[in-house]
Amino acid sequence: xxxxxxxxxxxxxxxxxxxxxxxxxxxxxxxxxxxxxxxxxxxxxxxxxxxxxxxxxxxxxxxxxxxxxxxxxxxxxxxxxxxxxxxxxxxxxxxxxxxxxxxxxxxxxxxxxxxxx
Numbered sequence: 689x690x691x692x693x694x695x696x697x698x699x700x701x702x703x704x705x706x707x708x709x710x711x712x713x714x715x716x717x718x719x720x721x722x723x724x725x726x727x728x729x730x731x732x733x734x735x736x737x738x739x740x741x742x743x744x745x746x747x748x749x750x751x752x753x754x755x756x757x758x759x760x761x762x763x764x765x766x767x768x769x770x771x772x773x774x775x776x777x778x779x780x781x782x783x784x785x786x787x788x789x790x791x792x793x794x795x796x797x798x799x800x801x802x803x804x805x
Contacts, residue, residue, distance in 0.1 A: 701761035713763045717771025720750050722778075724793075725785040739785035740792045747796030770797055 723729045724746040725739040734742040758766050772778060775793045780786065 698757055698760055701757055701763070705762045711763070712765045712767060713758055715766065715768045717769040718773040719754060719768060720746075720773055722773040722775075725789045727785070740789045743789045743792040744796055747793070747799075751796065751799075768797075 724743045727739075730737060730739065730742040734745055737745065755766060758764075768774075774797050775790060777786075
């Protein structure tokens with residue numbers, strides 16, 4: 689995953705910049721896996737946090753890292769569409785951790801796309 693394992697990703701973006709150039713990256717969504725609210729994922733990465741807290745913290749790490757990688761490769765402008773992964777991926781049910789965390793998914797995506805973190 690780009691956001692949580694960035695060590696070997698910069699060279700891909702540098703190659704894209706060198707090959708195609710440009711000043712802007714447009715991403716059609718699905719920039720992350722969508723599992724930030726799942727208890728097993730939370731236990732592995734943010735043990736002790738609620739789903740909403742883990743979603744917000746993961747979003748800060750993911751999208752800050754993503755923006756840094758693109759900036760380091762020469763792309764300071766990113767246009768990202770919101771998709772199902774940015775809101776927790778598929779399977780929506782009432783009163784589950786994903787549905788209860790949708791405001792956090794949206795809040796952190798808004799900070800990326802509008803406020804620029």
